[in-house]
Amino acid sequence: MSRTVYVNGEYLPEGEAKVSIFDRAFLMGDGVYEVTSVLGGKLIDFAGHAKRLARSLDELEMPHPLAEAELLEIHRELVRVNGIDEGLVYLQITRGAPGDRDFVYPDPETTTPTVVLFTQAKPGLADSPAARRGMRVISIEDQRWGRRDIKTVQLLYPSMGKMMAKKAGVDDAWMVEDGAVTEGTSNNAYIVKGNRIVTRALSNDILHGITRAAVLRYAAEAQMEVEERDFTIAEAQEADEAFITSASTFVMPVVEIDGVTLGDGTPGPRARRLREIYLDESLKAAI
Missing domain, CATH: 3.30.470.10 (Aminotransferase class 4, branched-chain amino acid transferase, N-terminal domain)
Structure with a gap:
């Protein structure tokens, strides 16, 4: 139709x-x-x-x-x-x-x-199989323009990043600039260390994610610590968990970064819990 x-x-x-x-x-x-x-x-x-x-x-x-x-x-x-x-x-x-x-x-x-x-x-958007198994990502150089905080239609390099990930047999790519992760090709990136959620601070370097803002608020309400700072791929590979957020994936666990498995290779408890909270609260507030 x-x-x-x-x-x-x-x-x-x-x-x-x-x-x-x-x-x-x-x-x-x-x-x-x-x-x-x-x-x-x-x-x-x-x-x-x-x-x-x-x-x-x-x-x-x-x-x-x-x-x-x-x-x-x-x-x-x-x-x-x-x-x-x-x-x-x-x-x-x-x-x-x-x-x-x-x-x-x-x-x-x-x-x-x-x-x-x-x-x-997008049938099955909330009950995503990818959320149950977790995503695998690779790192790529961030070669975008300097105003990533503006949500423009200039998406050629993110598209190229998605293709690099596809050719590598993984789900997505995290972009790296000056040694630190900026964000995913179409999402914000996070790592979890203990009870602490770490994600890059807002600036012109990343998109000011709407889902990001909600998830960080819910994390704080759930008594999780939130730290907004740069982190490296090496630090991410040593983290307990990792995940991404976006309007179309909500909270999506990451279980592998550049071939290094995080934890036992399955979605971690904090990422799973944040996804549950986000979906529950979002459905209550939906219009």
């Missing part, structure tokens, strides 16, 4: 959706995006995603084409018409197609952004 998608104020069959070839996201990667998970037909952490979207737009001096309430209405309508019980809603806002190709972008007051949303059904 064809999905219904949203393009610039219209709900359309996906086969009828069109965007100009002069759109700056197509020509320049000039756009931002958010991905909101759907569980039980409801949106997870929508307010956090809307807030980060606004920040990304501001950092790129792009107009805000829709208010948060309007975005919420569109998300809910797409979930409804596409019958999404478990899955994702992808939202992308670009600077639009103001004219012919030019490196210099126009005054935001005279620009009409392009707004696109679509859904992806």
Whole structure:
């Protein structure tokens, strides 16, 4: 069946959706995006995603084409018409197609952004087999641009990282810069030492994860220590546990790093517990 998608104020069959070839996201990667998970037909952490979207737009001096309430209405309508019980809603806002190709972008007051949303059904998103077995990761050099805190559509190097992991026969890659782990290709990275959760502090070097913020809050409430600092691959390999967080994987245990098995090679108790807490609390707060 064809999905219904949203393009610039219209709900359309996906086969009828069109965007100009002069759109700056197509020509320049000039756009931002958010991905909101759907569980039980409801949106997870929508307010956090809307807030980060606004920040990304501001950092790129792009107009805000829709208010948060309007975005919420569109998300809910797409979930409804596409019958999404478990899955994702992808939202992308670009600077639009103001004219012919030019490196210099126009005054935001005279620009009409392009707004696109679509859904992806992901049955079994909450009860993931990967969460039961744990992920294996490799380390790669972080070669991205310096503003990783802005959630842009410039995803070529993360895609290359995913492919490096696939060719190595593992699940994902952790990126390393100046000897320290920054983050995964599409997720924030953590290690566990005793009762302490260690993850890189927020800066321009990493994405300010919405799931990250919630998980660190739940960890503190569960009497786990939280330490925000850099860590190396060698330190990670000596950790008791490791895990990642993202909107589409929630809390996902990591059981192997660069061929070194963590613990007994199965998901650790703190990662499992944080996943349980996150899913329980998120479903209670879902809208």
